[in-house]
Amino acid sequence: MQKNEIWDFFVIGGGPTGIAASIYASRFMLKTMVVGKDIGGLIVRTHLVENYPGFVSCSGQELMDAFLKHAASMKVPVVEDEVLAVTKIKPYLFEIRCGEKTYHAKTVLFATGSKWRPLDVPGYKEFYAKGVSHCATCDAAFFKDKVVAVVGGSDSAAKEALLLTQFARKVYIVYRGEEIHPEPINGARVKASKKIEIISKTNIIEIKGIKTVTGAVLDKPYKGTKELPVDGIFIEIGHIPLSDLAVSVGVAVNDKREIMVGPDSRTNCAGIYAAGDITQSPYRQVITGAAEGVIAAFSAYEDLGKQ
Amino acid sequence: MQKNEIWDFFVIGGGPTGIAASIYASRFMLKTMVVGKDIGGLIVRTHLVENYPGFVSCSGQELMDAFLKHAASMKVPVVEDEVLAVTKIKPYLFEIRCGEKTYHAKTVLFATGSKWRPLDVPGYKEFYAKGVSHCATCDAAFFKDKVVAVVGGSDSAAKEALLLTQFARKVYIVYRGEEIHPEPINGARVKASKKIEIISKTNIIEIKGIKTVTGAVLDKPYKGTKELPVDGIFIEIGHIPLSDLAVSVGVAVNDKREIMVGPDSRTNCAGIYAAGDITQSPYRQVITGAAEGVIAAFSAYEDLGKQ
Numbered sequence: 169m170q171k172n173e174i175w176d177f178f179v180i181g182g183g184p185t186g187i188a189a190s191i192y193a194s195r196f197m198l199k200t201m202v203v204g205k206d207i208g209g210l211i212v213r214t215h216l217v218e219n220y221p222g223f224v225s226c227s228g229q230e231l232m233d234a235f236l237k238h239a240a241s242m243k244v245p246v247v248e249d250e251v252l253a254v255t256k257i258k259p260y261l262f263e264i265r266c267g268e269k270t271y272h273a274k275t276v277l278f279a280t281g282s283k284w285r286p287l288d289v290p291g292y293k294e295f296y297a298k299g300v301s302h303c304a305t306c307d308a309a310f311f312k313d314k315v316v317a318v319v320g321g322s323d324s325a326a327k328e329a330l331l332l333t334q335f336a337r338k339v340y341i342v343y344r345g346e347e348i349h350p351e352p353i354n355g356a357r358v359k360a361s362k363k364i365e366i367i368s369k370t371n372i373i374e375i376k377g378i379k380t381v382t383g384a385v386l387d388k389p390y391k392g393t394k395e396l397p398v399d400g401i402f403i404e405i406g407h408i409p410l411s412d413l414a415v416s417v418g419v420a421v422n423d424k425r426e427i428m429v430g431p432d433s434r435t436n437c438a439g440i441y442a443a444g445d446i447t448q449s450p451y452r453q454v455i456t457g458a459a460e461g462v463i464a465a466f467s468a469y470e471d472l473g474k475q
Numbered sequence: 476m477q478k479n480e481i482w483d484f485f486v487i488g489g490g491p492t493g494i495a496a497s498i499y500a501s502r503f504m505l506k507t508m509v510v511g512k513d514i515g516g517l518i519v520r521t522h523l524v525e526n527y528p529g530f531v532s533c534s535g536q537e538l539m540d541a542f543l544k545h546a547a548s549m550k551v552p553v554v555e556d557e558v559l560a561v562t563k564i565k566p567y568l569f570e571i572r573c574g575e576k577t578y579h580a581k582t583v584l585f586a587t588g589s590k591w592r593p594l595d596v597p598g599y600k601e602f603y604a605k606g607v608s609h610c611a612t613c614d615a616a617f618f619k620d621k622v623v624a625v626v627g628g629s630d631s632a633a634k635e636a637l638l639l640t641q642f643a644r645k646v647y648i649v650y651r652g653e654e655i656h657p658e659p660i661n662g663a664r665v666k667a668s669k670k671i672e673i674i675s676k677t678n679i680i681e682i683k684g685i686k687t688v689t690g691a692v693l694d695k696p697y698k699g700t701k702e703l704p705v706d707g708i709f710i711e712i713g714h715i716p717l718s719d720l721a722v723s724v725g726v727a728v729n730d731k732r733e734i735m736v737g738p739d740s741r742t743n744c745a746g747i748y749a750a751g752d753i754t755q756s757p758y759r760q761v762i763t764g765a766a767e768g769v770i771a772a773f774s775a776y777e778d779l780g781k782q
Contacts, residue, residue, distance in 0.1 A: 188528040188762065195526060197659035219502055221495040221765050222530065222541040224548045234529040241531045352504035431738055451770060455495065458528050459766030463758060 175199050177468050178264055178273030180251050180413070183209020184454045185444030186279035187235040187246070189461030194242040196469040202239070202246040203266055208232040209281055210407075210445075211454060215305040215331050220454045228305070231454065254417045260439045260475055262417075274439065274475070275468040278414045278427060279461055281445040282407030287319060291375030292403075299381025299400045304328040311336045311400045317384055318342070319372055320404035326350030326358050328402050333363040340396065341366045342384070367396075375401055409446045422448055433464035441467055482506050484775050485571055485580030486768075487558050487720070490516020491761045492751030493586035494542040494553070496768030501549040503776040509546070509553040510573055515539040516588055517714075517752075518761060522612040522638050527761045535612070538761065558587075561724045567746045567782055569724075581746065581782070582775040585721045585734060586768055588752040589714035594626060598682030599710075606688025606707045611635040618643045618707045624691055625649070626679055627711035633657030633665050635709050640670040647703065648673045649691070674703075682708055716753045729755055740771035748774055 177193040179186040182204025193200040211217065214228035223231055239246055249266040254276060256262055264271045284302040286292060292300060301307040304318075308331050316336045318329045321343035327350070332339045341348060341358070346368060350358065358364050367390050374385035383397045390396060409426045411419070420428050420436040427442040429435055429449070435442050443460035445452055484500040486493040489511020500507040518524065521535035530538055546553055556573040561583060563569055571578045591609040593599060599607060608614040611625075615638050623643045625636045628650035634657070639646045648655060648665070653675060657665065665671050674697050681692035690704045697703060716733045718726070727735050727743040734749040736742055736756070742749050750767035752759055 184528070191528055192526060195658050195660045197663070219499060220529065221491070221498055221545055221769075222527065222538065224541075224545050231529065234531075238528055238531050351502055353502045356504070451773060453766075453769060455762070455769050456766045459760075459763045462528075462760060462762050466758060 173272070174261070175201050175271060175273040176472060177275050177277065177465065178203070178262070178271060179277045179279055180204070180254075180264070181209065181277075181279035181281060181444070181446075182207035182246060182248070183279060183281050183444065183457070184211055184232065184235055185209075185281070185457035185461040186277065187232070187239050187461075188458035189277050189279060189443060189465045190239050190244045190246070191242055192462045192465035193468065194239075194244050196465060198465070198469060198472065200244050201271070202244060203249050203251055203264070203271070204246070205248070205250045207236070207246060207248050213303045213305045214327075216327065217454065251413060254413050256417055256437075260472070262439065274472060276440050277461070277464050277468070278411070278419070278440065278442040278446055279444050280410040280413070282409045284403065285406045285408050287372065287403045287405060289372060289374055291377065295375050295377045295381045298379065299377060300375060300403065301400065302403050304331045304402055307400070308332050308335045313337050314399035315397065316340070316400035316402060317372070317396065317398045318402045318404055320406070321345050321348035322404060322406070323350040323354055325404035326354040328404050329364050330354065330357055330361065332402065333361050336400075337363065339364045340398065342370055342372055342386070342396075343368050344371050345369070372401070407445065411446055414440070414442065414446070424448075429460075431463075432467045433460050434467050439471065480579070481568070482508050482578060482580040483779060484582050484584065484772065485510070485569070485578060486584045486586055487511070487561075487571070488516065488584075488586030488588060488751070488753075489514035489553060489555070490586065490588050490751065490764070491518055491539065491542055492516075492588070492764035492768040493584065494539070494546050494768075495765035496584050496586060496750060496772045497546050497551045497553070498549055499769045499772035500775065501546075501551050503772060505772070505776060505779065507551050508578070509551060510556050510558055510571070510578070511553070512555070512557045514543070514553060514555050520610045520612045521634070523634065524761065558720060561720050563724055563744075567779070569746065581779060583747050584768070584771050584775070585718070585726070585747065585749040585753055586751050587717040587720070589716045591710065592713045592715050594679065594710045594712060596679060596681055598684065602682050602684045602688045605686065606684060607682060608707065608709050609711070611638045611709055614707070614709075615639050615642045620644050621706035622704065623647070623707040623709060624679070624703065624705045625709045625711055627713070628652050628655035629711060629713070630657040630661055632711035633661040635711050636671050637661065637664055637668065639709065640668050643707075644670065646671045647705065649677055649679055649693070649703075650675050651678050652676070679708070714752065718753055721747070721749065721753070731755075736767075738770075739774045740767050741774050746775075746778065
């Protein structure tokens with residue numbers, strides 16, 4: 169690499185969306201690199217992926233290993249580093265300042281996805297990683313024969329609960345809404361599990377513990393008491409798009425801070441694209457994120473051809 | 476299967492788009508089946524797929540084997556049959572008449588893709604399968620040490636030419652335009668090949684032969700003559716969307732007869748979706764078609780939930 173090297177297509181984010189984009193961009197012979205804080209993205213924290221067509225059943229890590237091998241076969245540099253600032257120098261020239269070094273690129277793809285939404289109650293911060301977790305894949309094994317609660321009603325919440333049943337002796341799902349709404353196949357699995365008990369129309373308002381979590385305080389009684397004794401609490405209440413960097417360089421977002429993109433993955437800024445969970449696209453699947461990333465590569469290739 | 480069985484989600488088309496849709500629909504616990512005239516779709520005629528993320532390099536058949544195995548794991552029936560007519564009986568009830576039997580379904584996905592565009596010149600029909608082909612994957616091996624021409628300037632044309640160099644001693648690319656426009660990686664491979672010679676700004680106006688192809692007549696002289704002696708002619712001039720059935724049931728198409736869909740893969744008709752190469756989506760990749768199919772499954776699941 170030369171000192172003043174300028175990349176054609178600079179991908180921020182090392183999840184499936186960014187990696188898929190880089191595979192296509194390099195096939196378009198765009199000089200492409202990927203920088204991500206967490207190579208692999210959030211999907212590597214998922215223990216079970218059964219819905220990326222062509223991979224019947226694998227872990228998120230296995231799927232991303234295949235994606236990363238694919239990018240490596242195209243000789244795309246994939247660098248673990250944190251992007252600290254993105255600045256527009258002039259049309260189709262951006263500076264990307266990272267923790268380790270600074271890069272220049274003609275186009276930028278934001279594919280930084282999202283982070284877990286924290287549970288905003290007393291005890292969350294205090295007991296984070298001391299019984300409070302966002303990731304059953306990472307932490308389920310610590311709860312062998314224990315009692316845990318999963319907070320949330322989504323498909324992710326159901327999948328976390330199902331994984332936890334392999335270790336814990338009891339798994340509560342605490343959901344503020346009427347009925348949890350996982351993918352039907354996972355809903356049926358939850359129903360079939362004798363270890364899972366759903367506490368609906370209920371919020372956790374405090375997490376209690378002594379060194380580690382000992383219980384949750386509910387906002388209404390369950391079986392006669394507001395105190396729910398648990399050893400672990402898994403928070404699955406959605407994600408926050410990691411769009412701050414994009415906003416700082418002028419990219420438009422909606423009120424959820426999701427980047428607004430067209431069907432061509434272009435943003436409102438020339439030379440800047442976005443794809444995957446950072447955008448307003450509602451599907452949030454590996455297959456749809458990857459396709460959006462690929463479309464971003466098409467658009468960048470087209471835009472650079474006109475320069 | 477009962478006699479009066481009604482399917483929730485009926486996929487017409489057994490290519491990657493339809494199969495991906497069926498995997499998701501069955502995860503949504505929609506009663507799903509797939510009928511296709513050619514299970515696997517056109518992609519199985521492609522000898523080299525290097526751009527479906529996660530599969531570094533494989534044949535189209537290998538990729539589709541993985542997709543079909545995935546659908547089989549979800550117990551989706553995938554039936555080889557030709558759909559002859561689709562009729563709307565009432566809202567969210569369609570009759571699908573096939574060669575072998577007739578089905579009923581609440582929703583229908585058109586994922587029938589496209590067929591090869593024929594070359595409209597004298598000799599095309601006469602010598603079809605007698606030296607004239609649309610599929611190097613199928614027929615390249617018949618041309619060992621022979622001379623062949625590929626008609627077209629797209630990435631498909633370049634890939635066909637590259638495959639043919641493994642057998643033929645000489646491969647012409649005859650293209651009506653100024654410069655062929657493959658993916659850059661394949662453009663570089665074409666350039667590097669000593670067997671490939673590009674004849675640009677030229678059309679074939681007649682195919683000649685005696686029992687099998689012996690040559691092509693060009694519309695302008697090449698190296699002093701309009702007669703190009705070749706043993707085989709591979710036509711790669713695009714595709715025609717297979718949208719007639721959809722049109723017959725009221726689905727709107729554009730002037731290329733591509734089905735007009737929204738970003739949610741819905742058509743203008745309630746309960747009818749379309750995805751992949753049959754639509755106006757310009758990308759025509761396995762990854763984008765699969766994502767569009769998946770999105771159709773999301774939309775059908777949502778629409779059926781409201782019924």
